[in-house]
Amino acid sequence: MSEKTVKTKEPLVTKRAQDLQALFVQPASEETYHAVEKFLYKEARLLDSKMFRTWLQDVVSEDVRYIVTSTELRANNERRYDLPDQVYLFDDDYRQLSIRVEHDLDPQNWRSSPQEVYCRFVTNIEVFETDDPQEFTVRSNCLLIRSRRSYQTDQFFCTRVDVLRQDAGPSGFKLKSRTIDYPERCVSGHNMLVYL
Amino acid sequence: MEDKLINIAQGKQRHEMHASEAVFEQEMDKVFGRCWLFLTHESLIPNFGDYVVTRMGTDEVIVSRQRDGSIKAFLNTCRHRGAQLCPNEAGNARGFVCAYHGWAYGSNGDLQSVPFDEQLYDGLLDKCKNSLHEVAKIDSFYGFIYGCFDQDAPSLPDYLGDVKWYLEPYMDLSGGVELIGPPGRCLIAANWKTPSENFVGDAYHVGWTHSSALRSGGSIFSPLAGNSVLPPEGAGLQITSKHGSGLGVLWDAYAGVHDGELANELMAFGLAKEQRLIKEIGAERARIYRSHLNGTIFPNNSFLTCSGIFKAWQPRSANSTEVFSWVMVEKDMPSDLKEAFTKSVHRTFGVAGYWESDDNDNMESETYMAKGHQAKKKMLNSQMGISGDRIDSDLPGVVGKSAIGETSYRGYYRFYGDLMGSDSWAEVSAKGDNWQDQLIKATV
Numbered sequence: 313m314s315e316k317t318v319k320t321k322e323p324l325v326t327k328r329a330q331d332l333q334a335l336f337v338q339p340a341s342e343e344t345y346h347a348v349e350k351f352l353y354k355e356a357r358l359l360d361s362k363m364f365r366t367w368l369q370d371v372v373s374e375d376v377r378y379i380v381t382s383t384e385l386r387a388n389n390e391r392r393y394d395l396p397d398q399v400y401l402f403d404d405d406y407r408q409l410s411i412r413v414e415h416d417l418d419p420q421n422w423r424s425s426p427q428e429v430y431c432r433f434v435t436n437i438e439v440f441e442t443d444d445p446q447e448f449t450v451r452s453n454c455l456l457i458r459s460r461r462s463y464q465t466d467q468f469f470c471t472r473v474d475v476l477r478q479d480a481g482p483s484g485f486k487l488k489s490r491t492i493d494y495p496e497r498c499v500s501g502h503n504m505l506v507y508l
Numbered sequence: 509m510e511d512k513l514i515n516i517a518q519g520k521q522r523h524e525m526h527a528s529e530a531v532f533e534q535e536m537d538k539v540f541g542r543c544w545l546f547l548t549h550e551s552l553i554p555n556f557g558d559y560v561v562t563r564m565g566t567d568e569v570i571v572s573r574q575r576d577g578s579i580k581a582f583l584n585t586c587r588h589r590g591a592q593l594c595p596n597e598a599g600n601a602r603g604f605v606c607a608y609h610g611w612a613y614g615s616n617g618d619l620q621s622v623p624f625d626e627q628l629y630d631g632l633l634d635k636c637k638n639s640l641h642e643v644a645k646i647d648s649f650y651g652f653i654y655g656c657f658d659q660d661a662p663s664l665p666d667y668l669g670d671v672k673w674y675l676e677p678y679m680d681l682s683g684g685v686e687l688i689g690p691p692g693r694c695l696i697a698a699n700w701k702t703p704s705e706n707f708v709g710d711a712y713h714v715g716w717t718h719s720s721a722l723r724s725g726g727s728i729f730s731p732l733a734g735n736s737v738l739p740p741e742g743a744g745l746q747i748t749s750k751h752g753s754g755l756g757v758l759w760d761a762y763a764g765v766h767d768g769e770l771a772n773e774l775m776a777f778g779l780a781k782e783q784r785l786i787k788e789i790g791a792e793r794a795r796i797y798r799s800h801l802n803g804t805i806f807p808n809n810s811f812l813t814c815s816g817i818f819k820a821w822q823p824r825s826a827n828s829t830e831v832f833s834w835v836m837v838e839k840d841m842p843s844d845l846k847e848a849f850t851k852s853v854h855r856t857f858g859v860a861g862y863w864e865s866d867d868n869d870n871m872e873s874e875t876y877m878a879k880g881h882q883a884k885k886k887m888l889n890s891q892m893g894i895s896g897d898r899i900d901s902d903l904p905g906v907v908g909k910s911a912i913g914e915t916s917y918r919g920y921y922r923f924y925g926d927l928m929g930s931d932s933w934a935e936v937s938a939k940g941d942n943w944q945d946q947l948i949k950a951t952v
Contacts, residue, residue: 418720
């Protein structure tokens with residue numbers, strides 16, 4: 313099969329996945345890998361503990377872009393229908409994330425009392441170098457289980473592609489961007505008022 | 509226990525309606541089998557062969573643009589053994605081929621080919637009698653496409669009735685709106701009527717339910733946070749119509765739920781267009797264009813104009829609803845503003861919307877509590893403003909006494925009660941002959 317044939321037949325979603333592979337080329341050093349691993353676990357701990365303001369301050373970069381898309385289901389051989397196939401469930405900067413955090417922590421946020429409980433599992437961590445020696449591309453999987461009130465348990469799962477920048481602060485890095493294409497088209501967990 | 513599910517005379521409804529599977533089964537027949545249901549917007553299927561797959565009640569339908577520009581809709585099931593025909597949400601196709609045995613249908617619903625039909629069916633398969641099951645009626649208003657399973661239903665304009673007059677300035681006279689897809693989708697553990705009734709006429713909950721969203725987000729509605737003030741007398745309107753659709757108006761609130769610099773840009777855009785529209789359509793209707801409308805097209809299609817939120821609450825069971833969230837935006841908005849607006853709509857009222865989650869919690873708890881054996885027999889109260897409903901010579905519909913009231917709830921459930929208690933559209937129509945009187949005379 314010629315390369316051209318492959319290209320024209322490629323579904324958009326496959327092409328996106330292949331384009332991402334270009335980011336995952338040069339593995340970072342073992343030392344960096346372990347530092348990143350610690351960073352991600354710390355982040356998960358802060359979020360599980362609902363320490364959202366500390367998360368913003370110690371983990372999130374002020375120029376952050378936090379994206380979660382949901383991709384419409386289309387035929388693999390779809391070629392003529394060219395309206396956008398992605399909706400941005402999140403496309404937030406630092407100010408917008410801060411609004412979400414303050415919304416959640418507000419004493420009159422009725423849904424936050426009694427509190428939800430979270431448990432995050434971060435796995436499949438891979439760390440790659442970028443053109444900038446201070447920055448790394450990190451791919452990881454995240455499973456987040458949320459327990460709410462007496463009977464509700466929700467599961468969120470995704471692959472995250474982050475860009476981390478080395479930082480002199482308490483976490484060693486800051487999150488410059490996080491991009492998630494959420495795998496479950498119809499979100500079964502009531503809402504996505506969680507940080508993945 | 510009162511006999512009726514709906515008590516029109518006193519503006520009350522039995523709580524059971526939010527959780528009973530028996531009621532739900534009846535609704536699929538008497539409400540979703542009869543009413544005009546939102547399908548899609550012209551902007552999402554612009555070309556011949558474009559299609560979307562959506563829901564009408566518990567049925568999946570393919571909505572397909574025809575060669576002549578018209579639109580047809582079909583059940584998404586193969587005529588042979590009933591398998592799902594099209595697993596995609598949207599696309600462009602000349603036809604649909606069933607994955608089970610390969611029966612192939614045109615985009616007009618005709619059965620075009622059946623593998624080995626000559627060898628296997630001995631000429632006994634009449635393809636003409638095996639077209640896809642077509643939705644009886646399709647029509648559109650201002651680009652919004654609706655379908656109806658019941659041939660006897662009134663026309664779409666008649667069905668919409670008095671709400672049209674309020675929607676026209678924003679949806680049409682503004683230069684028109686479009687829907688931006690794809691929709692966000694999520695499942696909530698709520699009966700489909702709980703969000704529908706909230707959007708049709710609940711301005712009351714905003715200051716309390718959304719306390720934290722108002723305080724953290726900084727929209728033009730923020731002063732309401734924590735019920736610290738009541739919107740002033742004359743802040744808006746609330747109206748209802750014969751077939752249950754209804755809406756609320758908050759005057760001049762064009763920036764809606766949006767915040768920050770975006771809200772300022774939206775306000776400037778809306779003001780400039782209002783100035784232009786005053787010359788074209790007069791000050792009164794130009795003001796409606798720039799005012800914030802919350803509403804529901806009966807039974808399950810809700811919107812917030814100006815804020816740009818457009819919803820279908822699709823029933824899955826008595827206790828489960830799939831929420832579809834699109835962005836509704838004026839076609840002539842500059843593209844960078846449109847993009848920022850689109851993202852802000854999903855940020856506030858999408859799957860991860862921080863306003864939306866405040867609401868869904870109420871809807872889920874109303875539904876959950878309706879399962880209680882004692883609670884389900886009790887009557888719910890929608891009596892706010894009940895003696896103040898009136899006919900107004902300048903304003904279509906039955907008009908409530910204030911923006912904060914439950915007039916639209918009462919109109920919504922008046923019609924719902926008629927549908928549930930009737931065996932045909934003729935009977936429904938007869939019961940609604942004096943619909944205005946029924947609402948105006950209601951009292952505690």
